[in-house]
Amino acid sequence: MKKLLTVSAIALAMMTMTAQAEVTISSQSYQKVVKKKKAKWVKAAKVVPGSVVRYINTLKNKGKETAQNLVVVNAVPEHMEYINGTAVCQSKCNVTYSVDGGKTFDKPKKLFVGKGKKRHRAKASEYTTIMWVVDKLKGGKKTVVEYKARLQ
Amino acid sequence: MFKLAKIIILFTLLLLSNILLAKGVPAGTQIVNVAELTYKVGTSDFNTTSNTLVDVVDQVLDLEIICQDSNPVIVQSGKSQRALTFRVSNIGNGTDKFALTQETNSTSDFTVNNPSIYIDTNANGVFDTAVDQQINDINLTADTNATLFFVSDMPSGNFASGSQSANGIEARSTISGSGIPGTAIDLGSYFAVDGIRGGVDSDLCVYELSTVNVVLDKSATLSSDKLFTGTIIHYKIEVKVEGSGSVDNVVVKDTIPTGTSYVTNSIKLDSVSLSDNGHISGTFIMVPVGNMTQSDVHTVEFDVKVY
Structure with missing residues (x-):
């Protein structure tokens, strides 16, 4: 009976630890405005063709434990074109891209599209999905990954 | 009220850098962004x-x-329903209804009478009194255009040859059309924003009075009583000048009718055969006649075969 109680206590402790390691992700779009010659990013509720939109994904670790190997996958929205070199992270991370809807990811130099004579190295505007891999996020901390895209 | 004005100003600033790039994705389209996250805590995946x-x-x-x-479109004093041709294009990214008004340049040498605006109903690029419809506005979907005619009567009287009158059309968006780029109107589910022209544009064409008038008289003769496959139609176009003065660089151009084909080496000017090369191009014939004065008459002839 004592042994059973001990096992139950360990399981409860693990469940508690798991509940504390809750990481959330929220997405928000921004557009640049220029006011009095100063550029500023403000929340974008609506866009027009040609608009550059900055998408910021905020990761918050609401638990106490450190989360590791945080992988964020963000499909570039339909009608938008990814802008080269804009996928970045606030903390140390690795960024790769997909040109097949997120089935495979790689660095830009290894991404190709088209068949036969039309096969060419993918332009940034042809990327379909972006993946950020963040090493770790300590409990109670937050970080962001972001990219910019242009509305067709 | 102040908050609303602030929002509109902010929104205006937001859009000014982009409104040059109209067209594109249709208005009202939803752009959806979702990110997915996977991570580990210890050995557990989330x-x-x-x-x-x-x-x-x-x-x-x-x-x-x-x-x-x-x-300039050459016209004669006293003539009625002379047309100037315009093309209006919706280069925004949504359907818009444009109000059309006539415009006249006040510095013109003469003022036209009874101006009105017509649409090229049969889309042939030529004003047809019996076919084309008079309009005051036009509905265009994104990236479409239409041909319009400014039609008016020329004043009677003695005007110097070469007198000019600039007239045209103003088209204004009925959604906003404020004339101020960036002005935003709340349409409920999205905004409408005046583009770089402020949702309004206009242009002028020019009438030029001439005391001479080029007149074309076209006739056709068939090789059979009725039109059959193989029937040869002989066309004769007589060009002459009415009034006084001269006309430079007259070119006779005519379309080869649908359902027929040009008969090789049949083109003639004043009964002299011309080379097809340079005078026949696809679906039309084109014959330079040169300068003409009141007494000159030229005749262009060609044959087509019904197929």
């Missing part, structure tokens, strides 16, 4: 999804109206 972020594409109100007559 995954979650972000909020679904939806941005709605606004409508850019932009249009372009351009005179299609690269040279």
Whole structure:
């Protein structure tokens, strides 16, 4: 009976630890405005063709434990074109891209599209999905990954 | 009220850098962004999804109206229903209704009478009194255009040959058309924003009075009583000048009718055969006649075969 109680206590402790390691992700779009010659990013509720939109994904670790190997996958929205070199992270991370809807990811130099004579190295505007891999996020901390895209 | 004004100003600033790039994704389109996250805590795997972020594409109100007559349109004093040709294009990203008004340049040498605006109903590029419809506005979907005619009567009287009158059309978006780029109108689910022209544009074409008038008289003769496959139609176009003075660089141009084909080496000017090369191009014939004065008469002839 004592042994059973001990096992139950360990399981409860693990469940508690798991509940504390809750990481959330929220997405928000921004557009640049220029006011009095100063550029500023403000929340974008609506866009027009040609608009550059900055998408910021905020990761918050609401638990106490450190989360590791945080992988964020963000499909570039339909009608938008990814802008080269804009996928970045606030903390140390690795960024790769997909040109097949997120089935495979790689660095830009290894991404190709088209068949036969039309096969060419993918332009940034042809990327379909972006993946950020963040090493770790300590409990109670937050970080962001972001990219910019242009509305067709 | 102040808050609303602040929002509009902010929104205006936001859009000014982009409104040059109208067209594109249709107004009202939803742009959806969702990110997925997977991670580890210890040996446990977790995954979650972000909020679904939806941005709605606004409508850019932009249009372009351009005179299609690269040279002044030659008219005669007292003639009625003379047309100037324009093309109006919706270069925004949504359907818009444009109000059309006539415009006249006050510095013109003469003022035309009974101006009105017609649409090229049968889309043949030529004003047809019996076919084309008079309009005051036009509805155009994004990236479409239409040909319009400014039609008016020429004043009677003795005007110097070469007198000019500039007239045209103003087209204004009925959604906003404020004339101020960036002005935003709340349409409920999205905004409509005046483009770089402020949702309004206009252009002028020019009438030029001439005391001479080139007259074309076209006739056709069939090789059979009725039209059959193989029937040869002989066309004869007589060119003459009425009034006083001279006309330079007269060119006779005619379309080869649908259902027929040009008969090789049948083109003639004043009964002299011309080379097909340079005078026949696809579906039309083109014969330079040269300079003409009142007494000159030229005749262009060619044959087509019914197929």
